[in-house]
Amino acid sequence: MNLSNRVNSVQSSPIRRLVPYADKARAAGKKVYPLNIGQPDIHTPPAFFEAIKGFQKEVLAYEGSQGNPELIDALRKYYETYGIHYAPEDIIVTNGGSEALMFAFMALCDPGDVVLTPEPFYTNYTGFASAINVKVNGLTTKAEDGFHLPGKEEIAAKICDKTRAFVFSNPGNPTGVVYTPEELKVLVDVCIEKDIFIIADEVYREFIYDNMPYASMASFKEAEDRVVIIDSVSKRYSACGARIGSIASKNKEFMSAIMRLCQSRLCVATVEQIGAVELYKTPVSYFNEVNEEYKKRRDVVYNALQKMDGVVCKEPKGAFYVAVKFPVDDAEKFIIWMLEEFEYEGQTLMMAPLEGFYATPGLGKDEARIAYILKSEELEKAMVVLEHALKAYPGRK
Numbered sequence: 001m002n003l004s005n006r007v008n009s010v011q012s013s014p015i016r017r018l019v020p021y022a023d024k025a026r027a028a029g030k031k032v033y034p035l036n037i038g039q040p041d042i043h044t045p046p047a048f049f050e051a052i053k054g055f056q057k058e059v060l061a062y063e064g065s066q067g068n069p070e071l072i073d074a075l076r077k078y079y080e081t082y083g084i085h086y087a088p089e090d091i092i093v094t095n096g097g098s099e100a101l102m103f104a105f106m107a108l109c110d111p112g113d114v115v116l117t118p119e120p121f122y123t124n125y126t127g128f129a130s131a132i133n134v135k136v137n138g139l140t141t142k143a144e145d146g147f148h149l150p151g152k153e154e155i156a157a158k159i160c161d162k163t164r165a166f167v168f169s170n171p172g173n174p175t176g177v178v179y180t181p182e183e184l185k186v187l188v189d190v191c192i193e194k195d196i197f198i199i200a201d202e203v204y205r206e207f208i209y210d211n212m213p214y215a216s217m218a219s220f221k222e223a224e225d226r227v228v229i230i231d232s233v234s235k236r237y238s239a240c241g242a243r244i245g246s247i248a249s250k251n252k253e254f255m256s257a258i259m260r261l262c263q264s265r266l267c268v269a270t271v272e273q274i275g276a277v278e279l280y281k282t283p284v285s286y287f288n289e290v291n292e293e294y295k296k297r298r299d300v301v302y303n304a305l306q307k308m309d310g311v312v313c314k315e316p317k318g319a320f321y322v323a324v325k326f327p328v329d330d331a332e333k334f335i336i337w338m339l340e341e342f343e344y345e346g347q348t349l350m351m352a353p354l355e356g357f358y359a360t361p362g363l364g365k366d367e368a369r370i371a372y373i374l375k376s377e378e379l380e381k382a383m384v385v386l387e388h389a390l391k392a393y394p395g396r397k
């Protein structure tokens with residue numbers, strides 16, 4: 001008996017696959033700082049839990065495949081605050097941003113087709129793509145350039161006749177880049193010229209620091225028939241376990257294809273959608289407070305990294321990650337070594353190795369992603385541990 005070649009080609013997630021090493025380290029009595037995963041510790045707005053407690057029906061029925069109409073309405077109002085006008089039929093609720101991405105790839109690509117993405121990119125794009133025999137091509141971006149996009153010609157040269165879509169997260173995971181409205185305009189022009197879709201993964205839309213200007217891809221009128229917006233409550237409202245995301249587009253043919261896929265999976269969890277309605281009513285002041293907190297955390301991590309010998313990184317401007325180049329032979333080996341063999345005052349830490357965040361072979365071997373999702377005091381301690389680990393690591397370059 002064999003499994004499919006397709007499923008055998010799906011990599012295990014570099015964000016999660018080192019967890020057993022961390023579990024062992026914890027079982028051995030070490031304190032492990034989990035900087036590998038974007039699981040925020042910020043409290044979920046209580047209105048979510050109150051709405052769920054208020055669910056009094058006698059039957060927990062299926063919701064419609066498009067999603068709870070109140071949630072769609074709440075999403076429309078949320079988009080209005082960004083000057084984005086969606087009709088109810090332009091939005092479908094999904095099982096997290098993950099399902100929205102997966103369905104977008106399925107709707108746009110046949111086996112053998114390609115999606116292009118700036119690398120390093122959110123590693124699960126590869127997981128979604130390889131599960132359906134779609135290839136991810138990387139448009140390499142570098143810390144030296146702040147992980148910004150290359151010029152028009154370079155982007156255009158990467159689009160081949162198999163390329164169906166340009167997919168990217170803005171703000172960027174794992175780089176923390178916030179693309180300027182000007183470079184997004186260049187991207188829009190190239191995608192129109194090459195006649196491909198744009199999948200804009202904007203799940204970190206609110207996480208922007210230092211007053212960086214931000215433009216949603218949905219604000220480019222000239223591209224509205226080819227833009228697909230991916231969203232989620234996971235990071236926005238620190239509600240990762242709710243598994244509520246959404247997909248939005250003004251392209252009716254595309255949305256009708258997504259709806260057919262959604263009908264076959266029936267619906268998204270009924271009760272969590274009721275909670276999510278309240279999340280999308282959260283006042284903007286919530287984001288101001290949360291961003292203040294993340295900015296503090298970013299500063300702790302970035303300032304500490306800058307002082308470490310041989311470490312290269314760029315100050316992240318959005319999301320809550322920093323992509324770091326370390327003076328080591330192999331970042332994954334370094335992380336495993338930290339978990340298995342190293343401790344500083346009973347503590348160690350976990351990061352996500354970045355090689356799996358690249359499509360181009362050979363890139364990212366000495367890089368890792370740090371998610372600054374713990375309190376500043378914890379992050380300060382974690383950075384001291386990291387500095388000592390770098391000095392003690394036998395594979396240091």
Ligand SMILES: Cc1ncc(COP(=O)(O)O)c(C=O)c1O
Pocket residue numbers: 038095096097098099122169173201203231232233234240243244245
């Ligand atoms: C860029 C990006 N897109 C999508 C997702 C998936 O989010 P969700 O929890 O909504 O499935 C994540 C999760 O980390 C992410 O970082």
